[in-house]
Amino acid sequence: MKGRSPPTHREPRLSSPLSARLPSPDAQRQAVLFQHVNRLRPRAMIRPKPSRPVDVAAALLRAYSASARVNQYLVGRLDPSVWRAKPPAPRMRTIAALVAHVHNCGLVYLRRAAPTIAVPDDLDRFRVTPAAAARALAAKRRAVLAIVGPALEQGGRIGGSLHDAPTFLAYYMVHDGHHRGQILLQARLLGHPVSTETMSGMWQWAARARER
Numbered sequence: 001m002k003g004r005s006p007p008t009h010r011e012p013r014l015s016s017p018l019s020a021r022l023p024s025p026d027a028q029r030q031a032v033l034f035q036h037v038n039r040l041r042p043r044a045m046i047r048p049k050p051s052r053p054v055d056v057a058a059a060l061l062r063a064y065s066a067s068a069r070v071n072q073y074l075v076g077r078l079d080p081s082v083w084r085a086k087p088p089a090p091r092m093r094t095i096a097a098l099v100a101h102v103h104n105c106g107l108v109y110l111r112r113a114a115p116t117i118a119v120p121d122d123l124d125r126f127r128v129t130p131a132a133a134a135r136a137l138a139a140k141r142r143a144v145l146a147i148v149g150p151a152l153e154q155g156g157r158i159g160g161s162l163h164d165a166p167t168f169l170a171y172y173m174v175h176d177g178h179h180r181g182q183i184l185l186q187a188r189l190l191g192h193p194v195s196t197e198t199m200s201g202m203w204q205w206a207a208r209a210r211e212r
Contacts, residue, residue: 057152064169066205068141079192088189099133100125112159114147
């Protein structure tokens, strides 16, 4: 048609080579590293879902309650023959003496902290029986929860000890766990290790905390 210029010829656009569209080797290495780090990253760093705040005081009391109940649980499942058996090495206490020690530690501070609350008597390591030890350990557990529980909110040291309430609970959980290990080892060396069921039950803290 008149007045129109002929269409210009355009070269077809060539697609870019494959190498041009691929990321550089450095970018590839960074991508692989990023994926690896994400797999190793703790879940707490990956924006955890909002949850209810933890009542730290209640959680600490539950932990102590479970630990103290494990003491009683273990005593009730030891072979009776190991209770007063001669220790397998010099300068070792009998299992009866170890249990008495676990029970007796801390009682003086509980009595000072709350004279009106029932705190069990000390155990005689030479005369105590497994049944009496189990009853005393249960009574101590109740006394600690009744005395130290309110102290978690009120503050201050427990009965003139060096420990405030949280430290008191943590200290005796570690203390009792240490001596439980000695008891388990000594029972094994004496030829009467605790059963697999008992060992498993000692780690079921949620169940132990619910027991009376």
